[in-house]
Amino acid sequence: MNYKLYYLLIVTLILSCQTENNKDLSNKPKNLVVSTSSTNSYKKYKLETGIITYKSKMLNFDIKTKLYFTDYGENECNESVIEMFGKKNTTRNFIKKDYLYTINLEQGFGSKQKVDSNYNLQQIDFRKFDDKFIKNFNAKEIGEEFVIEKKCKIYSLMFNEIESKYWVWNSIILKMEAEQDNIEIILEAVKIEENIEIPKDIFEIPKEMKIQDISVIMKKVNK
Numbered sequence: 001m002n003y004k005l006y007y008l009l010i011v012t013l014i015l016s017c018q019t020e021n022n023k024d025l026s027n028k029p030k031n032l033v034v035s036t037s038s039t040n041s042y043k044k045y046k047l048e049t050g051i052i053t054y055k056s057k058m059l060n061f062d063i064k065t066k067l068y069f070t071d072y073g074e075n076e077c078n079e080s081v082i083e084m085f086g087k088k089n090t091t092r093n094f095i096k097k098d099y100l101y102t103i104n105l106e107q108g109f110g111s112k113q114k115v116d117s118n119y120n121l122q123q124i125d126f127r128k129f130d131d132k133f134i135k136n137f138n139a140k141e142i143g144e145e146f147v148i149e150k151k152c153k154i155y156s157l158m159f160n161e162i163e164s165k166y167w168v169w170n171s172i173i174l175k176m177e178a179e180q181d182n183i184e185i186i187l188e189a190v191k192i193e194e195n196i197e198i199p200k201d202i203f204e205i206p207k208e209m210k211i212q213d214i215s216v217i218m219k220k221v222n223k
Contacts, residue, residue: 045073045171049198052172053191058183065187068202077202094203103209110205113214126155126171147174148189 047069054065061084069076077094090105095115103110124137133139138158145152145167152167152174164178164185176187205211 045069048072048195051191051193051196051198052189053193054187054189056185056187058185068198070198070203075203079202092202096203096205101205101211103205103211105206108206108208109210109212111212111214124157124159124166124173126166126168126173129155148192150174150192 049070050068052067054067056063056065061082064081066079067076068079075094077092079090079092082089082091088106091102092105093100093102095101098115099112100115101110101112129139129141140156141153142156142165143154145154147167147169150169150172152169155166155168157164157166162178162180164176166173167175172189172192173187174189176185178185
């Protein structure tokens with residue numbers, strides 16, 4: 001497998017969303033996660049809570065992905081489901097108390113690593129389309145087009161020596177296309193749910209889950 005292209009897919013699957021809404025969710029059931037920070041001076045996303053559902057395809061594998069977030073993006077989790085050779089793999093990435101967790105639900109194990117308090121699951125931030133962004137990604141705005149009834153700006157980027165195109169609406173990547181060495185990635189949003197209840201367990205580590213600390217592993221490797 002071309003690992004540069006695979007990395008681009010993983011990066012692109014980690015997405016964000018921005019649309020303003022101040023809906024009151026204070027009376028929702030306790031088993032659901034709702035916003036508690038509507039007065040924050042800075043909001044990563046303009047949506048209070050949301051779920052973005054994507055479909056993608058690479059090397060004839062279908063990948064189903066969802067991004068969950070609450071508190072205007074203060075909590076976010078990316079969940080990907082891949083079926084390979086008849087086996088299902090569900091992977092979640094989320095940030096909890098300054099640690100980035102990656103867990104596999106079927107295999108029952110995962111890892112964690114310390115990250116900066118400003119770390120963002122989204123690696124390509126279209127809110128900052130400035131000179132630095134243009135230089136870093138050789139970015140160009142090349143047109144507009146509708147994706148699932150949302151008017152998107154289309155950008156061309158060069159990332160990790162891979163040229164790609166992004167359809168972006170309110171900083172949400174609704175569609176992406178990339179190709180290298182005849183390997184093609186197609187990612188497209190199929191559903192956007194705005195300001196809805198998010199199940200609390202999305203951001204929790206299952207009790208039976210075995211978690212390895214990446215920093216501890218690296219210290220052993222470097223000895």
